[in-house]
Amino acid sequence: MEKYKILIIEDDPIIQTELQVLLNGNGYEASAVTDFTSVMQAVKNTHPYLILLDIKLPQESGYSICSQIRSFSNVPIIFVTSCNTDMDELNSILLGGDAFITKPYNTAILLAKISSLMKRAYPIEQIERLNWQGAILHLESSTIEYDGNQAELTKNELKILYYLFKHAGKICSRNDIVDYLWDNQLYVDDNALSVNINRIREKLAGIGLTNFIKTKHRQGYTI
The missing domain is CATH 3.40.50.2300 (Response regulator)
Known part of the structure; x- marks a missing residue:
């Protein structure tokens, strides 16, 4: 990145x-x-x-x-x-x-x-894509790509992945992610974050990206 x-x-x-x-x-x-x-x-x-x-x-x-x-x-x-x-x-x-x-x-x-x-x-809109370990996050098209395969993302999913990509290699706490989403007028609580993370993982698995988002017990998430 x-x-x-x-x-x-x-x-x-x-x-x-x-x-x-x-x-x-x-x-x-x-x-x-x-x-x-x-x-x-x-x-x-x-x-x-x-x-x-x-x-x-x-x-x-x-x-x-x-x-x-x-x-x-x-x-x-x-x-x-x-x-x-x-x-x-x-x-x-x-x-x-x-x-x-x-x-x-x-x-x-x-x-x-x-x-x-x-x-x-x-502005974020001018940054076309972010890269991490072979995964490419396309901001304008709201998609993630890996090994030639693509998955479409919702607005929440895109923002969550954007935050993780911007902090790649670091542990992002659940509270920090929720606060970031609220700051960007996306109203997600702790339970909704878990749902979104699971959906993102399913989409990533569908394009060949398994274990891309790792859960750190009582700490948060990291890629």
Whole structure:
């Protein structure tokens, strides 16, 4: 399953590492620019979903880099910088930045900004499919595919599988799944969740996927 790639353009090695650990620990795939003579090449090679950009950098300013990126990409850009005047923030907006956070930053606020920008830039409807262990979840057609075989899914079944795919390899508690469905205006209680899981398992078995959704006793489900 593909993770959202975030590129860090920050020359302080401590902050660079801190950001990578934070982002990787929250489900993103973070990488950092190490050669500041070829920042644009790094951006083009990485194809990031979002960029964290400092203003004060060794070769050229973050403003200049932002302006260059905007000449070929609309990727969300968050300025994370120690420059904290109103003019700094205004310049970042005028040059195409999407958000402005000053150092020392609050990690919760930074993660919230990233999540908000990701949802705005990449709504679920634009993500055509998710992959895990040979199974392909097609969101637009509400189907799951395995080894050339397909099964149709109800709205609830699709949302449950979407949540499991997004947390693939991790145990998802029943409460978390129910809360997620309620947040998406799908009213499922604990008993209805069991019914839906059983129906999904039957459909998966019908296309050759057995034991794909595993029950962890008193913990929840995992794929």
